[in-house]
Amino acid sequence: MSAYSLDNIRNFSIIAHIDHGKSTLADRLIESTGGLSEREMKDQVLDNMDLERERGITIKLQTARLRYRASDGKEYQLNLIDTPGHVDFTYEVSRSLAACEGALLVVDASQGVEAQTIANVYLADAQGLEIVPVLNKIDLPSSRPEEVIKEIEDIIGVYAEDAPQISAKTGFNIDAVLEEVIKKVPTPKGDPDAPLKALVFDSFYDTYRGAIPMIRIFDGEVKKGDTVLMMAAKQEFEVTEVGVFTPAIEPVSSLRAGEVGYIVASIKDVRSVRVGETVTKADNPVTEPLPGYKRAQPMVFCGLYPAEGEDYENIRDALEKLQLNDASLTFEPETSVALGFGYRCGFLGLLHMEIIQERLEREFDLDLIATAPSVIYKVITTKGEELWIQNPTNLPPAQEIQSIHEPVVKSSIIVPKEYIGNVMELAQNRRGVFLDMNFLDERRALIHYELPLNEIIYDFFDALKSRTRGYGSFDYEMDRYEVSDLVKMDILINYELIDAFSIIVHRDKAVGRGRQIVERLKDVIPRQQIPIPLQAAIGSSIIARETIRALRKDVLAKCYGGDISRKKKLLEKQKEGKKRMRQFGNVEVPQQAFLSVLKFDDEK
Amino acid sequence: MMKNNLGIYIHIPFCNKKCDYCDFVSYCTGDEVKARYVDDLLLEVSRYRDLVEKANISTLYFGGGTPSALPPVLLTRLLEGLPPQFFQAEEITFEMNPESVTEEKLCILHDAGINRISLGVQSLCDRTLKILGRAHKVNDVYTAVDKIRTAGFHNLNLDLIYAISEEHPVEDSILLLAEMEPEHVSTYPLEIYSHLPLSEKISLVEDEFFLKEFSNIERVLGNKGYYRYEVSNFSKPGFESKHNVAYWKRVDYLGLGVSAHSLLGSCRHSNVDDLLLYHEALKQGNCPVMKEVMLTKEDEAFEMLMLGLRLTEGVDLFTYHAKYGEFTDAQKRAIERFSRQGFFERSEGRLALTPMGMNMMNTVLVELME
Numbered sequence: 001m002s003a004y005s006l007d008n009i010r011n012f013s014i015i016a017h018i019d020h021g022k023s024t025l026a027d028r029l030i031e032s033t034g035g036l037s038e039r040e041m042k043d044q045v046l047d048n049m050d051l052e053r054e055r056g057i058t059i060k061l062q063t064a065r066l067r068y069r070a071s072d073g074k075e076y077q078l079n080l081i082d083t084p085g086h087v088d089f090t091y092e093v094s095r096s097l098a099a100c101e102g103a104l105l106v107v108d109a110s111q112g113v114e115a116q117t118i119a120n121v122y123l124a125d126a127q128g129l130e131i132v133p134v135l136n137k138i139d140l141p142s143s144r145p146e147e148v149i150k151e152i153e154d155i156i157g158v159y160a161e162d163a164p165q166i167s168a169k170t171g172f173n174i175d176a177v178l179e180e181v182i183k184k185v186p187t188p189k190g191d192p193d194a195p196l197k198a199l200v201f202d203s204f205y206d207t208y209r210g211a212i213p214m215i216r217i218f219d220g221e222v223k224k225g226d227t228v229l230m231m232a233a234k235q236e237f238e239v240t241e242v243g244v245f246t247p248a249i250e251p252v253s254s255l256r257a258g259e260v261g262y263i264v265a266s267i268k269d270v271r272s273v274r275v276g277e278t279v280t281k282a283d284n285p286v287t288e289p290l291p292g293y294k295r296a297q298p299m300v301f302c303g304l305y306p307a308e309g310e311d312y313e314n315i316r317d318a319l320e321k322l323q324l325n326d327a328s329l330t331f332e333p334e335t336s337v338a339l340g341f342g343y344r345c346g347f348l349g350l351l352h353m354e355i356i357q358e359r360l361e362r363e364f365d366l367d368l369i370a371t372a373p374s375v376i377y378k379v380i381t382t383k384g385e386e387l388w389i390q391n392p393t394n395l396p397p398a399q400e401i402q403s404i405h406e407p408v409v410k411s412s413i414i415v416p417k418e419y420i421g422n423v424m425e426l427a428q429n430r431r432g433v434f435l436d437m438n439f440l441d442e443r444r445a446l447i448h449y450e451l452p453l454n455e456i457i458y459d460f461f462d463a464l465k466s467r468t469r470g471y472g473s474f475d476y477e478m479d480r481y482e483v484s485d486l487v488k489m490d491i492l493i494n495y496e497l498i499d500a501f502s503i504i505v506h507r508d509k510a511v512g513r514g515r516q517i518v519e520r521l522k523d524v525i526p527r528q529q530i531p532i533p534l535q536a537a538i539g540s541s542i543i544a545r546e547t548i549r550a551l552r553k554d555v556l557a558k559c560y561g562g563d564i565s566r567k568k569k570l571l572e573k574q575k576e577g578k579k580r581m582r583q584f585g586n587v588e589v590p591q592q593a594f595l596s597v598l599k600f601d602d603e604k
Numbered sequence: 605m606m607k608n609n610l611g612i613y614i615h616i617p618f619c620n621k622k623c624d625y626c627d628f629v630s631y632c633t634g635d636e637v638k639a640r641y642v643d644d645l646l647l648e649v650s651r652y653r654d655l656v657e658k659a660n661i662s663t664l665y666f667g668g669g670t671p672s673a674l675p676p677v678l679l680t681r682l683l684e685g686l687p688p689q690f691f692q693a694e695e696i697t698f699e700m701n702p703e704s705v706t707e708e709k710l711c712i713l714h715d716a717g718i719n720r721i722s723l724g725v726q727s728l729c730d731r732t733l734k735i736l737g738r739a740h741k742v743n744d745v746y747t748a749v750d751k752i753r754t755a756g757f758h759n760l761n762l763d764l765i766y767a768i769s770e771e772h773p774v775e776d777s778i779l780l781l782a783e784m785e786p787e788h789v790s791t792y793p794l795e796i797y798s799h800l801p802l803s804e805k806i807s808l809v810e811d812e813f814f815l816k817e818f819s820n821i822e823r824v825l826g827n828k829g830y831y832r833y834e835v836s837n838f839s840k841p842g843f844e845s846k847h848n849v850a851y852w853k854r855v856d857y858l859g860l861g862v863s864a865h866s867l868l869g870s871c872r873h874s875n876v877d878d879l880l881l882y883h884e885a886l887k888q889g890n891c892p893v894m895k896e897v898m899l900t901k902e903d904e905a906f907e908m909l910m911l912g913l914r915l916t917e918g919v920d921l922f923t924y925h926a927k928y929g930e931f932t933d934a935q936k937r938a939i940e941r942f943s944r945q946g947f948f949e950r951s952e953g954r955l956a957l958t959p960m961g962m963n964m965m966n967t968v969l970v971e972l973m974e
Binding site (some may be wrong): 062186529543550551552553554555562563564565567568570572574575 | 693705707760811814833851857863864865866867872874907910911946962963964965966967969970973
């Protein structure tokens, strides 16, 4: 290893749209610099969770120090800082980017620039990063590098004529990327002799050593034995180890200005080292923390309930375990008349919610009932109080409400021009307000819409994909709260209000939505011995109604030739289905009913 | 030594024409295949020589498919090839379809000792027969019944399908059927499977229509001196199907042929349901059994309820408790609840479903299942 010198360090991340090859490129960079032996080299080492690999996105960050001897003969320390690839994690992305001086912009040479690419470039730009474009998947017959270069220059405004044209999959031209990083990414600035100032850009949890923050040192030095101060959390910890990722963990004697690594300091709770935190020394602190720290705020909420009552404790254990690695996940106990004891959980966005639900079911083998997701509404009461409502059930009675405000996002949608009409219709149906539209090239348009968040948390992305044959891409950022004519709609089964089905909805859409929900419920609730009225109501007025007819006969007469197995199987299936039902008064409601109200497509 | 009772079921998986609603294993094929099958059957029977000798054969039943689809020469070959003990059974039933009833076949059957004919009438309305895709017309039924009676059969069952559709009510058929005075009537509601051709023509009827159809059947047959002794079966007193009642009372039975099912002690087994696999297995000297399930005590207890409650006489609780112990608390609660709803009729030592309870039998059984 060459001597420490800021001139030999480059800190960079990779930004890309999902599937444009970010993880594959990261693999190749690590592989080609010998970061891991071939035996250790798993495919896509940076995406270490199964779920991430399945969905092709990175959720938790990992970082790697690459040692590279460049064509100029010098050895460089290249710190690759991975970023999550989804809009839900915008804040985490911004902190990762704040730890870098440059970013590789990976663009698929056949797909071109996508909505998310632009969003990420804006983020990188806002951090003052040098953008280094790279054209990936150049080996594909459908690649059109010349056009995509033009797109990058026109849309993003970055010179791309000499961008490395590579294939991360085959490993073609990977060295050109490393050379480009050294040439284009600025060297970090900083003073190793100044007081310690470091940024936490991620953390992970180790069962034996506690929460381990990943940090970028801006000034000063940190080593074993130092007592560090977390400035926002106002907590002190003694450092027991410092190290780097290769990407395997490798202890080093110290980390100095410009470098990237981790510290171990017996930190029990991941919440003590939130992303964006500033680390300094307890005995010689800096006066000002690094700018930009904020606590990531959950935007989407839903109730998670055990399908089997006895799993209540297990869900809490599982949520606590997930929280160790994920400071942005929140949860608190809540009770539902319909579903019993459960938890109201907060997520950064829809994807985050889906990932957590899937992990609970897969990794912890839990059977969950999730209520319809909700955003946080701001309610001003007639008494002038301000309430933040994340569970529709908690909405005060209409006569006590002066106004309800809902979150509105600014969204960018990129879509091939033949689907513009479909997308506009969809956005219009979701109460979207058209802002502007630009053609990116002859084929594609970038449309900006303002959309209420509660219109996109259900299935907007799915609906967009189905209306654009999968070609539409979508991104959004929180914009503001806006007053809106919202009402709470309840669902009554056999005249009994089932709180878990209540939703807050715009008044104009209530009737349609109500009708849709009762129709869905009619299909999924099996007929029972009594007729079951299903009603949607706003306050005391019924806006939609269906009735499930009574079951008058339930008999399978044929049992022929001594073959009783069919009949037995049928009964067993019926019994199994019954076990998974919730009893509301006289009525049994299958779990499926709770799912069926989540997915709707208003154009059907 | 007292011998255990054993029922024998022989499956003849052939039909002249496959009906549009049929979901049983049956083939429309030439006489060569049928002949090979008869030989295979006799081969399979010989594998059970010991079992047959140790048992008292109480009933014998030829079902299908359509057993009468066998030509006379194969009928003779089959009947003569079976062990003589089979024909000592008290009740020997042979299923026939109206279009394949001939005097010659009836004569062979009668001579062999068959004493009960089950005729697949299904409807006495030509329009309805057509919708079902049956091969016969109403007139064929009258001709067939005449021939059966003339041949000397005094125990006749007629099969009837109901709950077909509002356009094809059972009312006229059941009246005409009762006038023929069979000793036994089996009534089946039409079941519609989405993979079968009939599902393209009609869909499942509403519960109300179903119940109306059944109450018409019950009324007409009741007036004519029949009584309902099982979910879907009526007879003149003394003419209950002994073979089928044995199924519901869990008497041992041996099923022979393609897709046949057996209950032997605590073991249920079923044969392969493919004609070729059946042949290959026997040719290679193997047993054609596809599936074998050992029943636990709990399985047996539930079977006793599931099958026994099909009979209007219900389940004998002394036997039940002696064999399987008390009901669980959940079962007791369910029985209590259903009794209040009028689904159960409880008399000393018996648990039986009322007609109303029979209509909701699955709901009841699911609650009794542990």
